[in-house]
Amino acid sequence: MAEIAILHYHPGSSALHRLDPRFKVLLMLGYIAALFAGYWMHYLAVTLLLTTASISAKLHPHSFKRELKVFLFLALIIFTSHFFASLQRGYETALQEGLFLGWRFMLIVWLGILFTAVTEPSELHAVVYWLLRPIPGVPAGRLAAHASLSLVIIPLLLDGVHEIREARKSRGIDHCRNPVKRFRSIMNPLMEKLLMQMEELALALESRSFDESVLHSSLHFRMQDAVYTLLFLLPLLVLQIVYIYF
Amino acid sequence: MSDNLIIEVHNLTHSFLDGTTALREINLTINKGEFILCAGRNGSGKTVFSRHLNALYQPSSGWVKIDGRTTAKDPFYARRTVGLVFQDADSQIVGQTVRQDIAFGPQNLRLSKDVVEKRVESALQTLDLYNLADHRPHQLSGGEKRRLAIASVIAMEPAVVVFDEPFSNLDYPGVQSVLRHIVALHQSGHTVLLVTHDIEKAAAHADRMVIFDNGKIAVDTTPQSALPKVEFFGIRPPRCSGADVKELTWLK
Numbered sequence: 001m002a003e004i005a006i007l008h009y010h011p012g013s014s015a016l017h018r019l020d021p022r023f024k025v026l027l028m029l030g031y032i033a034a035l036f037a038g039y040w041m042h043y044l045a046v047t048l049l050l051t052t053a054s055i056s057a058k059l060h061p062h063s064f065k066r067e068l069k070v071f072l073f074l075a076l077i078i079f080t081s082h083f084f085a086s087l088q089r090g091y092e093t094a095l096q097e098g099l100f101l102g103w104r105f106m107l108i109v110w111l112g113i114l115f116t117a118v119t120e121p122s123e124l125h126a127v128v129y130w131l132l133r134p135i136p137g138v139p140a141g142r143l144a145a146h147a148s149l150s151l152v153i154i155p156l157l158l159d160g161v162h163e164i165r166e167a168r169k170s171r172g173i174d175h176c177r178n179p180v181k182r183f184r185s186i187m188n189p190l191m192e193k194l195l196m197q198m199e200e201l202a203l204a205l206e207s208r209s210f211d212e213s214v215l216h217s218s219l220h221f222r223m224q225d226a227v228y229t230l231l232f233l234l235p236l237l238v239l240q241i242v243y244i245y246f
Numbered sequence: 247m248s249d250n251l252i253i254e255v256h257n258l259t260h261s262f263l264d265g266t267t268a269l270r271e272i273n274l275t276i277n278k279g280e281f282i283l284c285a286g287r288n289g290s291g292k293t294v295f296s297r298h299l300n301a302l303y304q305p306s307s308g309w310v311k312i313d314g315r316t317t318a319k320d321p322f323y324a325r326r327t328v329g330l331v332f333q334d335a336d337s338q339i340v341g342q343t344v345r346q347d348i349a350f351g352p353q354n355l356r357l358s359k360d361v362v363e364k365r366v367e368s369a370l371q372t373l374d375l376y377n378l379a380d381h382r383p384h385q386l387s388g389g390e391k392r393r394l395a396i397a398s399v400i401a402m403e404p405a406v407v408v409f410d411e412p413f414s415n416l417d418y419p420g421v422q423s424v425l426r427h428i429v430a431l432h433q434s435g436h437t438v439l440l441v442t443h444d445i446e447k448a449a450a451h452a453d454r455m456v457i458f459d460n461g462k463i464a465v466d467t468t469p470q471s472a473l474p475k476v477e478f479f480g481i482r483p484p485r486c487s488g489a490d491v492k493e494l495t496w497l498k
Binding site for chain 2: 008009010011120121122149152159197200201203204205206207208209210211214216
């Protein structure tokens with residue numbers, strides 16, 4: 001266990017760690033909107049802002065480099081498939097669009113890594129509950145619990161993949177080059193292992209009197225959080241205005 | 247019901263959906279402050295029995311009473327009174343830091359923030375986890391994880407603590423550390439039920455030994471009297487089983 005450093009909460013006391021989770025969600029949505037609505041300047045701005053945020057949260061990319069390889073491989077697939085699909089619109093256009101799509105994918109992955117690294121699942125629980133509670137008929141407590149528990153499950157899932165791969169390597173059966181076959185050979189034992197772990201986790205939660213409506217973090221609005229969020233969104237807003245009017 | 251009685255099990259039978267019967271008409275009473283060693287070979291029903299005490303499983307027939315209240319009618323009370331430390335500490339961890347994981351149970355009990363903090367501090371001190379309070383639980387060693395699992399349970403202040411195979415996958419210092427805390431819990435007044443097939447490590451500290459065999463209680467007596475019979479039930483006898491059972495302690 002604990003070999004995988006990605007998509008875990010990394011305890012810390014940085015401004016980003018202490019930021020009200022509602023603003024963290026707002027920042028994340030703002031950045032995703034900019035990536036889908038904007039052009040290359042937005043991508044560059046998001047890259048710079050994420051670099052600043054990661055440095056301020058004391059997250060170093062070298063601690064994730066092994067896991068990032070998987071996402072880089074996926075980005076390469078996205079680039080290649082889009083490049084060949086768009087070739088009829090010209091070589092340059094296909095290359096540019098492929099690069100942007102791959103870049104956008106990596107930025108979204110980076111956002112996810114940063115968000116999970118600085119947000120405790122209990123904070124996510126509180127913010128989802130806060131968002132959904134006013135909507136009548138929506139089981140806010142249950143959905144919030146699902147959202148926060150999914151963050152608990154992700155490391156278990158990644159650790160499981162790592163363990164299965166190591167076990168396969170140790171038995172000399174990891175030579176298959178076909179990615180579909182490799183995926184299938186890992187998925188079967190992984191799902192079996194995960195289902196058993198989930199059953200144990202459910203029992204463990206029950207034995208500790210788990211109550212989905214209990215909030216394990218409280219939300220407090222602070223003006224400095226609003227200012228911090230604005231500082232990190234302002235460059236994107238300015239760019240958007242420039243993009244629309246000029 | 248006697249004032250001293252904390253757990254009463256009457257004709258408890260548990261069958262799974264596939265038709266397997268894990269427990270057959272178990273009858274058992276446990277007094278406050280007892281230290282009971284539950285032993286038996288794999289598949290004898292020990293773990294299923296321990297989960298009934300915490301109301302995680304409900305009887306197919308019969309009943310389990312915790313402090314006079316049946317687990318079927320009041321599972322919440324059973325979970326407050328009986329804490330269960332799982333065999334796989336990893337599956338019990340839900341917090342992102344040691345401190346948060348310990349706080350999880352008391353928060354679910356809807357205790358005030360001050361009370362939760364006090365309980366967390368106390369559990370951290372008791373289980374020697376203070377220096378690891380802000381560490382990620384998944385990065386701890388096997389022994390530390392087991393201590394965290396115990397801390398998370400005692401922070402809920404249960405009167406009874408059930409340990410399911412607490413020594414599995416631990417090295418010698420790890421076993422000693424966990425055993426020391428279990429004995430300390432018993433000495434502080436908790437009722438302890440230790441489920442294991444590895445009786446050598448804890449027999450010296452138990453008041454009573456219950457041996458499960460094929461879903462039934464085959465032996466219920468003192469560890470001293472039970473030791474000569476254990477091999478018959480698929481349990482490895484301690485190396486010096488002829489000696490006084492108190493001499494078997496791993497805490498010398």
